[in-house]
Amino acid sequence: MAIISASILAADLTNLKGEVERVEPYIDEIHLDVMDGHFVPNLTFGYPMLQALRSFTQMPIDAHLMVTNPDRHIEEFVKEGATRVTIHQEICYHLHRSVERIRALGAEAFVALNPATPLSTLDEIFPYVDGILIMTVNPGFSGQKFIASMKDKIAKLSKIRLENGYSFKIAVDGGVGNDNAPSLAQAGVDVLVMGFGVFRNPNLSQLSDRLRKLCR
Ligand code: DX5
Ligand code: ZN
Numbered sequence: 001m002a003i004i005s006a007s008i009l010a011a012d013l014t015n016l017k018g019e020v021e022r023v024e025p026y027i028d029e030i031h032l033d034v035m036d037g038h039f040v041p042n043l044t045f046g047y048p049m050l051q052a053l054r055s056f057t058q059m060p061i062d063a064h065l066m067v068t069n070p071d072r073h074i075e076e077f078v079k080e081g082a083t084r085v086t087i088h089q090e091i092c093y094h095l096h097r098s099v100e101r102i103r104a105l106g107a108e109a110f111v112a113l114n115p116a117t118p119l120s121t122l123d124e125i126f127p128y129v130d131g132i133l134i135m136t137v138n139p140g141f142s143g144q145k146f147i148a149s150m151k152d153k154i155a156k157l158s159k160i161r162l163e164n165g166y167s168f169k170i171a172v173d174g175g176v177g178n179d180n181a182p183s184l185a186q187a188g189v190d191v192l193v194m195g196f197g198v199f200r201n202p203n204l205s206q207l208s209d210r211l212r213k214l215c216r
Contacts, residue, residue: 001215002185002192003028004208005062005171008053009044010142010195017056023198026208029060031173031193032082036067039091040140047080054081062086064112064173066139074102084108086133086171089121099128110171114139115147119157129168131191132157137174142195146175151187158188178207185214
């Protein structure tokens with residue numbers, strides 16, 4: 001069953017509450033892209049944005065930490081209401097410790113991989129995570145094009161999960177929309193993170209219907 005996680009980076013931020021209310025019937029959770037201008041070339045949201053979201057929605061919220069020192073922020077994001085924390089393999093020195101910490105705080109722990117980072121870097125962490133997020137663009141911005149070769153990476157990950165009996169979820173983030181979301185869901189993806197695909201999509205209700213039907 002593939003769910004839609006709406007990245008508010010692509011929302012009209014002058015009307016955040018209205019934007020979330022507009023798409024709420026069609027989505028399953030909210031995705032908060034936290035960028036520090038070091039690990040990725042853009043600066044975005046911190047705790048105040050999570051607090052703002054929590055003041056009007058009860059939806060699950062994923063804090064996607066694209067920052068050079070994720071450990072410093074894990075606890076605060078969970079305290080402020082993130083139900084999942086996604087940390088990057090590339091910037092976490094003690095991935096197992098960080099994953100355990102997130103789970104001990106009561107949130108789901110996902111590990112993200114940039115497009116050029118091989119799946120083999122996760123061999124030792126697979127048994128411990130709640131999910132793996134495959135970046136299908138280089139992180140930093142909404143509205144980029146899906147990197148086609150990431151389909152093979154997703155298929156490979158799905159095979160690893162099946163062959164080893166792992167229970168982690170598979171998430172994808174970047175360039176996902178009407179054209180590729182259904183096929184990704186069929187390829188075993190559980191969480192479709194979408195920015196433009198949600199907030200700038202005139203056919204969002206049809207896409208949401210289609211994905212929900214695929215799950216039955
Ligand atoms: C990219 C972010 C994504 C981004 C997705 O670095 O992690 O979550 O907002 O936006 P779209 O779906 O428009 O590519
Ligand atoms: Zn993201």
